[in-house]
Amino acid sequence: MVISENAQKYHERMFPGYESKLLKTDPEFIVLFDNFAFDEVVNQCDLDEHTRFIAILATLIGCQGIDEFKVMLNASYNFGVTPIEMKEIVYQAVAYLGMGRVFPFLHAVNDFCIDHHIALPLTGQSTTNPINRLEKGIQAQVDIFGENMKNFYQSGDKDSQHINYWLTDNCFGDYYTRNGLDYNQREMITFxxxxxxxxxxxxxxxxxxxxxxxxxxxDFLIQVISQCLPFIGYPRSLNALHCVKEAIE
Structure with a gap:
């Protein structure tokens, strides 16, 4: 068994001039994985490379794949994902995974920027302030979910209503309103x-x-699931596919 020509070419585009140490320690596995992930999977659909790698970075944060995330930062950069986009993916992840799980990924992006001589801090992307974040969060929820979300921040039982309020002013008002990624990209990474x-x-x-x-x-969501499958495996991919079907029904 050998690594296919397509897989070799794709690997070279991701990591120019780099040869994995696993080729020496685990050659059979690398042949299996590379031929699947970097030939069969990437050629399964027409998802553009930029979108593919934004989805992969978000997926690796979701599954806590910090080592692979660090590797894929380099690949994503070579496919046009900008440092600002990297940061925005990580920032938004805090709302869905919590700082306890996102902390090392924030440092990983900082280390990547330092290694690539990218000055920190990056240009700020915030578009809200303490006065208008709730209003802007409401609008973001309405834009994405529909008019039924207009009063969501006031919903829920009295003892837990503050959490729905936070979901509006913090999750949507602080994060979804930022520049760097648009609504479609932000909903994709949340998925x-x-x-x-x-x-x-x-x-x-x-x-x-x-x-x-x-x-x-x-079709787009199925493509995203397909491209991320090598990094999260079949059970969670099949579960995501089932949830897409539930959403449609």
């Missing part, structure tokens, strides 16, 4: 965060519906 971490089926169905509503249709 990836939820699919990769597992155990979030209700939220995954909801965000699958939101993706479809704003134009990330069923």
């Amino acid at each position: 990836c965060f939820l699919a990769a971490q597992g155990g979030c089926e209700a939220q995954l169905i909801s965000h699958a519906s939101a993706n479809i509503r704003i134009g990330n249709d069923k």
